[in-house]
Amino acid sequence: MKIRLPWPSRADRRLWRAATTFSDLAELTARWLEGDIRSCAGNVPNYGPDDETLPLIGCLAAANRAGFLTDDSQPGYDAADYAGNLWEQRAAVTGFVADPEILTRLVDFAEQAGLDLLVRFQGDEFHPGMVVSRVNGLDYTRYGRTLTIPELRHSWHSGLVGDTAFDTLARAAQLTIADTAFETSDCPAPPPEGRAPPRTGTAGPPRDGELMTSTTVPNPDPTTVIADIRRRAAAGTLPLTVQILQLLGASMETEARLAAAEATFPGITHLTDEKPAALAVFRAERRNIPYGTFTTREAARTFAEARLVRRRTLPAGVTTGWVPDSGDEDACEDLVMFGPGPDDEGTTSIRITVLPVRVDFDPDDEG
Known part of the structure; x- marks a missing residue:
């Protein structure tokens, strides 16, 4: 295969x-x-x-x-x-x-x-x-x-x-x-x-036992319903109707727009009325002097590593790596040099700081 x-x-x-x-x-x-x-x-x-x-x-x-x-x-x-x-x-x-x-x-x-x-x-x-x-x-x-x-x-x-x-x-x-x-x-x-x-095909009206809808499952997950319709349409087991074509056409348009928004600002599509998503930006800095702020950790790392290479030439046998403050997913991290000896380790003074972005206002948080 x-x-x-x-x-x-x-x-x-x-x-x-x-x-x-x-x-x-x-x-x-x-x-x-x-x-x-x-x-x-x-x-x-x-x-x-x-x-x-x-x-x-x-x-x-x-x-x-x-x-x-x-x-x-x-x-x-x-x-x-x-x-x-x-x-x-x-x-x-x-x-x-x-x-x-x-x-x-x-x-x-x-x-x-x-x-x-x-x-x-x-x-x-x-x-x-x-x-x-x-x-x-x-x-x-x-x-x-x-x-x-x-x-x-x-x-x-x-x-x-x-x-x-x-x-x-x-x-x-x-x-x-x-x-x-x-x-x-x-x-x-x-x-x-x-x-x-x-x-991608679209599906027709629900039939008993075929689609998870409000008539068969209380408060169905819309994502699950859409996926079920698409799967059965691809299998050719459901006829096409105006309503379902319009539904899936709208869902495809919404998915495209959400994907574009998520690519621009990761996490923005996960906001809910019940509990705002925890959003953050990543600041690359050296000795607390900001280099730049980015919406992804990968972009901040790439930028910081490029600045290091422009600022100094690494000795032969020396490599770099990111060392987080903790095992937390949102931990800050330092760019560290390793080598040339097996136990050699040095600092670059370059750090990525994770800054939370507030998506709502809570008066209790004010001092």
């Missing part, structure tokens, strides 16, 4: 981290489409394109190398799945264009060909995008929704894409081009037998 690790390989990380221009990002995306590298920013690590994309790889790779960095695409499709649900999708592609001249040519081409077109820029008023797929006549998938900087960074995360390359992406136009008709294209990609199409 082939095992896929949940993170990009070291070789792929080096390639993506070395990218500094928009063209670099587009070239790496083309190489991923062609199978030359295994991971692509914005996609699950170590997974290639979906089966329905395989007939389009040549065209998509060429588009990337010509200046249209593609983010998602689909062929036209019009047929029922194994469960009898009618899936309709129109051929469409969405992505980014940084060069104004290339953008103008693409817009002119789309208009002359009679294709639907949507162009958005950072700072534009929110646009929900255009519907590109339907299930049983109901809107299901949209391309071209206005993406914010935090949403873009969540997909093109800093662990893989550096700030310089990301800035070129964030400033680029967000372009979506789609056929006007919901019909099968020259490269149809029917869903595999025995399972639903690649996009």
Whole structure:
């Protein structure tokens, strides 16, 4: 059995981290489409394109190398799945264009060909995008929704894409081009037998013994209900209805927004009316002089270690490590030098201090 690790390989990380221009990002995306590298920013690590994309790889790779960095695409499709649900999708592609001249040519081409077109820029008023797929006549998938900087960074995360390359992406136009008709294209990609199409399905009305709802379980956990609906929809045991499609569509949108918020400030999505979550920031400092404050311990560590390297050259055989004050998860910690001897240990005077962030006001806490 082939095992896929949940993170990009070291070789792929080096390639993506070395990218500094928009063209670099587009070239790496083309190489991923062609199978030359295994991971692509914005996609699950170590997974290639979906089966329905395989007939389009040549065209998509060429588009990337010509200046249209593609983010998602689909062929036209019009047929029922194994469960009898009618899936309709129109051929469409969405992505980014940084060069104004290339953008103008693409817009002119789309208009002359009679294709639907949507162009958005950072700072534009929110646009929900255009519907590109339907299930049983109901809107299901949209391309071209206005993406914010935090949403873009969540997909093109800093662990893989550096700030310089990301800035070129964030400033680029967000372009979506789609056929006007919901019909099968020259490269149809029917869903595999025995399972639903690649996009997450949705489920129909509850039937006795099938869904955990308020009629079967007192005060059910909404997360559990949603997961149960998704599981049974994927298995093809539930029909689709307007209400359930709307419910899961709203839940997917909410999950995306929560993920973006959590990536920006870890812990912010765990606030409750009953008991506010314990939030904290991490301050890197030296001799009580602040270097910077960060929302994650990892970021504070990376910054502090970089400052140490710039400030002094470590002797041969000397390594560094973080030593916490205690075993507490929120303990402060010191950056310590070890070596070159087995018992040698020295201080760097660099420390990470954990600072709690108050999310409510309690008069009893005031002196």
